[in-house]
Structures are given as C-alpha cells and as structure tokens.
Amino acid sequence: MKAFAHLLLVPLALGIATFACKSDDPKTPTDPEIAEKEIDSKSIFPALTFTLPVELKQAPGDSSQFYLVEQGGVIKVFANAENVSTTGTFLDIKSKVQSGGERGLLGLAFHPDFKTNGYLFVNYTAGSPLKTVIARYKATSATQADAASEVVLFTFDQPYDNHNGGSMQFGKDGYLYIATGDGGSGGDPQNNAQNLKSYLGKILRVDVNGTVKGNYSIPADNPYATGTTGNVAEIYAYGLRNPWRISFDTDSDRLFAGDVGQDEREEIDIITKGGNYGWRIKEGIDCFNPDSNCNAQGLTEPIHDYSQSNGDRSITGGYVYHGTSLPELAGKYIYGDYVSGRIWALELDGSTRKSNTLLMENKGAISSFGQDLKGEVYYLNYGEGKVMKLVNGNLN
Numbered sequence: 001m002k003a004f005a006h007l008l009l010v011p012l013a014l015g016i017a018t019f020a021c022k023s024d025d026p027k028t029p030t031d032p033e034i035a036e037k038e039i040d041s042k043s044i045f046p047a048l049t050f051t052l053p054v055e056l057k058q059a060p061g062d063s064s065q066f067y068l069v070e071q072g073g074v075i076k077v078f079a080n081a082e083n084v085s086t087t088g089t090f091l092d093i094k095s096k097v098q099s100g101g102e103r104g105l106l107g108l109a110f111h112p113d114f115k116t117n118g119y120l121f122v123n124y125t126a127g128s129p130l131k132t133v134i135a136r137y138k139a140t141s142a143t144q145a146d147a148a149s150e151v152v153l154f155t156f157d158q159p160y161d162n163h164n165g166g167s168m169q170f171g172k173d174g175y176l177y178i179a180t181g182d183g184g185s186g187g188d189p190q191n192n193a194q195n196l197k198s199y200l201g202k203i204l205r206v207d208v209n210g211t212v213k214g215n216y217s218i219p220a221d222n223p224y225a226t227g228t229t230g231n232v233a234e235i236y237a238y239g240l241r242n243p244w245r246i247s248f249d250t251d252s253d254r255l256f257a258g259d260v261g262q263d264e265r266e267e268i269d270i271i272t273k274g275g276n277y278g279w280r281i282k283e284g285i286d287c288f289n290p291d292s293n294c295n296a297q298g299l300t301e302p303i304h305d306y307s308q309s310n311g312d313r314s315i316t317g318g319y320v321y322h323g324t325s326l327p328e329l330a331g332k333y334i335y336g337d338y339v340s341g342r343i344w345a346l347e348l349d350g351s352t353r354k355s356n357t358l359l360m361e362n363k364g365a366i367s368s369f370g371q372d373l374k375g376e377v378y379y380l381n382y383g384e385g386k387v388m389k390l391v392n393g394n395l396n
C-alpha cells in the first residue's frame with residue numbers, strides 16, 4: 001500500500017480495499033490548472049482539534065452552533081465562532097459503537113423539526129457479527145442529547161468490516177435518505193448492490209414520522225413499497241459500491257452521491273428514485289464484472305467520474321455551494337478525494353457536466369464535507385482533526 005504510506009493513519013479507507021492498488025507509481029496529475037486561485041481553505045476553529053472527525057452539521061434553523069461526529073461514537077457541539085475554544089459532548093454512544101477502519105459512528109441527520117421535537121438520527125456499526133444500526137435519539141436541549149433515549153428504526157447485517165456507507169440526509173420531502181455500502185470486501189463478492197433483497201449498496205428512504213414499521217414507515221412511492229416481491233421496501237436507488245457522503249442541493253433538491261470506486265474509477269451520481277447506478281456491473285463508466293462487454297442496459301451513468309491513475313483513489317462527496325463569500329462557486333458541487341487531498345468544483349448544465357475545476361491540492365485526508373445554513377462549505381481533515389472552510393484566499 002505504498003501509495004497511502006504518507007498518510008500515517010489508519011485509513012478510514014472508505015472502500016479502499018488493501019489489495020486494490022494497481023498502480024504503485026501514481027502518474028503526474030493531468031488535471032487542469034487551478035483556475036480559481038483565489039479559493040483557499042483555512043482552519044476555521046483553530047483552537048479545536050477533533051478525534052477522527054467524519055461529519056459536520058448544523059441543526060435546522062440554528063446557525064449558532066456546529067455538531068461534529070467523531071467516528072469513535074461521540075458527537076461534539078460547539079459555538080459557530082472562529083475564536084471558540086471549548087466543545088461540549090452532545091451525545092456519547094461509544095459503548096454501543098464498533099469503530100475502527102471504516103466502522104464507527106458514520107452519519108448524523110437532524111429531524112427537520114428538531115427545534116420542536118429534539119429528534120436526531122444516527123448511523124453506526126455495532127455488534128458481533130457486525131451490523132449497521134439506524135437509530136433515533138432525542139435531545140433535551142440544543143447542546144445535549146439523551147444517550148438513554150435510543151430508539152432503533154432498523155438494522156442490517158454487515159458481512160465485512162468495510163464499505164458501510166453511513167451518510168444520511170433529509171430531503172425536502174421530509175423523508176430520511178440513508179446511504180449504505182455494498183457490505184465490503186472487494187468487488188462486491190455477494191453481489192449485494194444489484195440484489196434488491198439486500199439493504200447493501202443502496203440509497204434507502206424512510207418516513208421517520210410513521211409507525212407502520214414500528215418506528216418508521218415506508219414512503220408510499222418507494223419503488224418496492226409494497227414489499228410483495230420480497231424486495232427491500234426501504235430501497236430508493238441501488239447499484240452503489242460505497243456512497244461516501246450524499247447531499248441535497250438546497251436549491252435544486254437534487255441528491256448527489258460520491259461513490260467510491262474499486263481499482264480504477266471514482267464517481268459522482270445524481271440519485272433518482274429507482275435508479276440503478278451500476279455497481280458491480282460497472283465501476284464508473286467502465287465495465288467491472290464482467291470486465292468487458294457488460295450489459296449496461298437500464299444503468300444510470302455517473303454525472304462525472306475520474307480515473308484513479310493520478311493518485312485520486314477515494315472520492316468524498318460534498319455539497320453544492322450556495323454561500324456568498326465565494327460567488328465563483330455558486331451552484332457548483334464541491335467534492336474531494338480522501339487519498340489525494342484534492343478538491344474540485346463540478347459545474348453542471350442541467351443534467352450534463354459543464355466543467356470540473358481543480359480548486360486545491362494536498363489538503364489531507366478529507367473525510368467529509370459540511371455545509372452551514374448559509375450555504376458555505378467546509379471539509380474535515382481526518383488526520384489532523386481540523387474543520388476547514390473554503391475561503392477567499394485573497395482576503396485570508
């Protein structure tokens with residue numbers, strides 16, 4: 001694993017199978033020149049250092065604080081002020097969480113009515129044999145959730161330690177969208193992503209306000225809502241390998257996913273209901289299994305994909321920028337690569353790619369992006385434990 005040795009940390013890996021490296025000698029980058037040199041990033045809460053940060057969120061309607069998920073099972077809360085020097089523990093469920101490698105507390109989503117009902121949802125790996133748990137907690141205040149308030153919505157088995165997805169977002173439809181990985185190993189040996197009877201390799205969608213399934217319901221227009229075929233009723237879309245970070249464009253309401261590739265290609269998908277995003281038949285735009293002449297009928301191609309040949313080996317999906325401080329990024333999807341530390345801006349024209357611009361390089365192990373309520377974009381440096389913000393390099 002020569003290519004990753006410089007990271008000096010256990011890779012969160014996000015689906016980087018340890019046997020997945022084909023090129024030990026990454027080629028010289030061929031990306032376009034950094035066109036938007038004024039864009040930089042800075043450590044925005046310099047006094048704060050976190051342990052293996054994997055998620056940054058704000059609660060609906062409250063710009064005064066941030067919530068940061070540490071992979072080991074803790075959610076920290078802190079004031080949205082550059083000079084902040086202290087954090088609080090919003091939730092500590094370390095005792096429930098199996099963490100390490102790609103396992104851990106991997107996702108957080110606040111109920112759209114969090115201010116009134118105090119509900120938040122988490123996605124973590126637990127137990128032996130390993131499973132993913134989707135659970136609700138209740139906060140007693142904006143700075144304290146009740147660790148004893150867990151209500152499990154559902155769980156599903158994880159056949160391997162890696163590829164656990166974990167990202168969760170609420171749509172404007174009020175439903176909770178959940179990204180799951182293909183279960184793990186390499187090459188999806190169980191063919192889970194194409195199996196509609198498996199929770200793995202999917203985008204799931206549930207109604208957290210319902211009780212038909214106990215503590216949630218199935219949206220009536222989910223593709224397999226009736227469950228009569230034996231297909232998983234929670235499925236919204238399928239054919240994903242390890243969607244590591246999904247987000248809604250707060251303007252267009254489109255759902256973006258960064259799907260981590262195997263040995264060759266990383267991809268960005270716009271997720272639509274019932275879509276099949278191809279894995280393990282395809283990896284990005286290439287056939288994977290079989291490795292040539294694959295049947296791509298009915299598969300949705302990525303909106304953008306890139307080769308791993310430049311040392312970019314693990315996409316981290318981000319957010320569509322809607323802030324005010326960097327107008328040149330308005331409406332562009334900001335994403336990065338965990339291994340190379342590069343960050344790009346993808347510009348779409350309708351549903352086709354217009355441009356893809358390299359913004360920054362060597363920004364560390366980018367485990368996640370975040371977006372505040374004003375639309376500004378942040379990312380997390382996993383190894384250094386820092387919250388970084390995209391800023392105007394001429395002003396900072």
Ligand SMILES: [Ca+2]
Pocket residue numbers: 158159160161162163164181182183184
């Ligand atoms: Ca797994």
Ligand SMILES: [Ca+2]
Pocket residue numbers: 239259267277278279282283284301302
């Ligand atoms: Ca795909």
